[in-house]
Amino acid sequence: MxxxxxxxxxxxxxxxxxxxxxxxxxxxxxxxxxxxxxxxxxxxxxxxxxxxxxxxxxxxxxxxxxxxxxxxxxxxxxxxxxxxxxxxxxxxxxxxxxxxxxxxxxxxxxxxxxxxxxxxxxxxxxxxxxxxxxxxxxxxxxxxxxxxxxxxxxxxxxxxxxxxxxxxxxxxxxxxxxxxxxxxxxxxxxxxxxxxxxxxxxxxxxxxxxxxxxxxxxxxxxxxxHGRTPMAEVLALEFGTTLDPARATEALTTRIRRALASAEVDAADVDLALLSGVDGDAEHAAVTGVFGADTPAVFPGDLIGDTAGASGAFQLAAALSDPAAGLAVLTAVDPDGQVGCGVVRILSRH
Incomplete structure (x- = not known):
């Protein structure tokens, strides 16, 4: 990284x-x-x-x-x-x-x-x-x-x-x-x-x-x-689109569940969720609905600002930096209706 x-x-x-x-x-x-x-x-x-x-x-x-x-x-x-x-x-x-x-x-x-x-x-x-x-x-x-x-x-x-x-x-x-x-x-x-x-x-x-x-x-x-120790493994990536912004939470919830199934992990196994939006209304609702209120939800944008197209990359960087992250979920919701979810297993930090 x-x-x-x-x-x-x-x-x-x-x-x-x-x-x-x-x-x-x-x-x-x-x-x-x-x-x-x-x-x-x-x-x-x-x-x-x-x-x-x-x-x-x-x-x-x-x-x-x-x-x-x-x-x-x-x-x-x-x-x-x-x-x-x-x-x-x-x-x-x-x-x-x-x-x-x-x-x-x-x-x-x-x-x-x-x-x-x-x-x-x-x-x-x-x-x-x-x-x-x-x-x-x-x-x-x-x-x-x-x-x-x-x-x-x-x-x-x-x-x-x-x-x-x-x-x-x-x-x-x-x-x-x-x-x-x-x-x-x-x-x-x-x-x-x-x-x-x-x-x-x-x-x-x-x-x-x-x-x-x-x-x-x-x-x-x-x-x-080449003598490198892997930092992370991408287990699953899922994407979708909704024409109705009011249904973004529903669309993202579906993708999160699909990603977990594809990665063959349970929601209870996830240690950390990293969200793209600074406010994160739709994302936070979807993450809370799948994982419950106990799973930590982190907004890197709160600390470094809204990085828009680079937000997903900074979410992964944050997951690789967080000592509590063993299995992390990255989510994204764009105002135009695109949604995405990734499941990443953190292997090492160096």
Missing amino acids: SVISPYGLGKAAFRDGFTAGRSALSKVDVADDLPYVEAGVVDGEAVSVLLRDDCDLNSRSQRFIGRPSSLAVGTLALMLREHDLLGEYAPAQRALVLGGDLTTTDRAMDLMYDSLTEELPYHVNAKQLPSTAMNFPTTQCAVRFGLQGPNSTITSGRVTGLSVLNYARRLHRAGRAPMVLAGAVEDLNARRSWITWHGLAGQEPRPLGEGCCVFLTESAESAAE
């Missing part, structure tokens, strides 16, 4: 902050005119130093690739500090699946604004065009680290983190790559803030957060061959 979060750089910083229950939210400058007063912000200067030292990216290059790509590239750089994946696998064997929600929307809106307001529609900054594509952070990671295997970008709202794990699992099952780096990234900017606020339909604005989590996924045999 590799993490860049509002707690700092690295999985140790995240683990220490999360297990201590320490809030990583900080006050937002009133002059920024944003619809919230707190946010979980990553130290941009620390990321900049990491990219300069580990990836040989100067400040100009970092401005070009943008904040989402900087977070993703930096997180992979931390992973490669710990594991010599470039030496262990040929370029075509190195796969990457990276998810997100609004990661390139900010730059896409910049380009669209210029196209609508300049004298002619094509009077835009052409250098910005690549960074408006949804898969730009993924491709930047592939270019920087020679990841020439399957390269995929996933975006499915709050369900993204679970969808990324599912996609990585399918690549493994199909024999497409012996090693898949799977993760999600979300950055914090003014446009994402206002887009999210307008989507709340009058609800209280929730603190937003940003960051990136990446997981090295491989078979148990591959891990043993």
Whole structure:
């Protein structure tokens, strides 16, 4: 596991902050005119130093690739500090699946604004065009680290983190790559803030957060061959959709029960449930309905902010950090009706 979060750089910083229950939210400058007063912000200067030292990216290059790509590239750089994946696998064997929600929307809106307001529609900054594509952070990671295997970008709202794990699992099952780096990234900017606020339909604005989590996924045999101790095993993943938001609890309850059956575990065996929403109304109702009120329900977003498309990845990071988690359930509900559930067995923490 590799993490860049509002707690700092690295999985140790995240683990220490999360297990201590320490809030990583900080006050937002009133002059920024944003619809919230707190946010979980990553130290941009620390990321900049990491990219300069580990990836040989100067400040100009970092401005070009943008904040989402900087977070993703930096997180992979931390992973490669710990594991010599470039030496262990040929370029075509190195796969990457990276998810997100609004990661390139900010730059896409910049380009669209210029196209609508300049004298002619094509009077835009052409250098910005690549960074408006949804898969730009993924491709930047592939270019920087020679990841020439399957390269995929996933975006499915709050369900993204679970969808990324599912996609990585399918690549493994199909024999497409012996090693898949799977993760999600979300950055914090003014446009994402206002887009999210307008989507709340009058609800209280929730603190937003940003960051990136990446997981090295491989078979148990591959891990043993390279001297790695597995941290977790994905036992089951289930997904669904409901057209009626009022039935989200019912839809998620069904997926939780299916996931438990697929994993061949009982509800009583689950030690911890990790929820994607900061408020978690529909999720909490479903989790309580299946597991009862005694099973701890954790909202990582309460501590680091709502990371949207990266929330599922941070839920898994939290499960890997929580000393009480032996068997964990991850849930997600997106406002557009998507729901998801994952069952994960924690094997070790290192």
